[in-house]
Amino acid sequence: MRELVVLGTSSQVPTRVRNHNGYLLRWDTEGILFDPGEGTQRQMAFAGVAATDLTRLCVTHFHGDHCLGLPGVIQRLSLDRVPHPVHAHYPASGAEYFARLRHASSFYEAASIVEGPVHDDGVVATGAFGTLSARRLDHPVETFGYRLVEPDGRRMLPERLAALGIRGPEVGRLQREGLLHKDDRTVTLDEVSEPRAGQRFAFVMDTRLCDNVYALADGADMLVIESTYLDAEAALAAAHSHMTATQAGRVAAECGVRTLVLTHFSQRYEDLAPFAEEAARHFDGEVVVATDLARVKVPSRRH
Known part of the structure; x- marks a missing residue:
């Protein structure tokens, strides 16, 4: 089972139909929760995701829409007495924020949270799943994107x-x-x-276009990427260190991505169809405009 479970797709402000960020990658026996924003615990219930499904937490940066769900998720791990260690990866410069969020209120801590602060570009974890690495992005606060690579077989x-x-x-x-x-x-x-290429997954949030966006996306079977704005607001995107759907489409095309998942939409947009249209002008692969509680399968391995 390899799929993306979308728990939230909004950016700074949630809307009536879009929760703060939250993305669960089911990858065989791994359950990697990326950027749990406010309300993620409840979204997990709607999506049928149990606390015991989680094996890793990956935070790109410490803006609220990407981390305010951590207290609820972490306390739920203890409430449900998750028996296995859950590894947490986050920018090392935000260690104080993580500590505050981890102990935001009183609770009986029964789960094992193994912290793995990310200090610089490089591998953050290895295992049967493959290699999980991080690369620094271009945002006002320290931000890392993540890339999961399965070994070739x-x-x-x-x-x-x-x-x-x-x-x-x-x-x-x-x-x-x-x-x-x-x-x-x-x-x-x-x-x-015959040779079988390992699968690749990339997660890119909150950044201007930079070299590491391309490094993360290179050859990805699935790229989950922020497209906060449409091209008409490209100047606004650059000013706020974000990307547009057009930029996301170009990245996917240049990097040989197979499935492009657009998300992190500004609350100013009610109709998301133009996001797919703009990306598809530059990328002829599968374009998915993420919606809350959607499930997107990772494409089957390349032959």
Whole structure:
């Protein structure tokens, strides 16, 4: 199961139909919650997301629409006695803010929160899921985008396995060991498989266009990116260190993105259709205008 569960899509001010930010990436056994804004705990209930689903919290920066939901989410982890550690990644310069949000009110702390402050560009976590890295963005307060990369692997070819009579546990042994002795011959993994590119996910919020936006988005199967303004307000976007739908579309096109998810919309817009139209003028892949409580599947692996 690899999908994005959208919990909120507004920017600074929530609206009647758009909550503050909140994005859960389901990635196999990982549940990574990005930028939980105010109201995220309730949005999780509407979306059918349990506290036990969460394995990581990733905060891009400490503006309220990206972090004011942390107290409720963190206290819920303890209330529900989540049995596994939950890792928290956030800009190191905001450690004091995280500490205040983590202990915003009195509660019995039963969950294990493992803090991993992000000091600079680089890898912040590795595991069976792949590699999670962060890169600094261009915003008035220290802001990091995140990128998840699965290692490249190999895809087994059923027709070649069948032709050689390889089945059942033999397939697993061949995958683990790289070769298999079968009927007086040695079969190598390369003979019955082909390269399989690992999947890539990128999360970019609150930034002017900068080099690290492209670095994060490079080859992403799914790019979740802020598009606070339409192109008519490009000057306003630049003044407030944000991006437009047009810029997001161009980034996706130049970086070979497959699914582009637009979000973080200014409250001034009621009709979001123009966001998709502007992005699609530059990007011919899948464009998703995120809506609260939507689920967006990560595209299947490239062949």
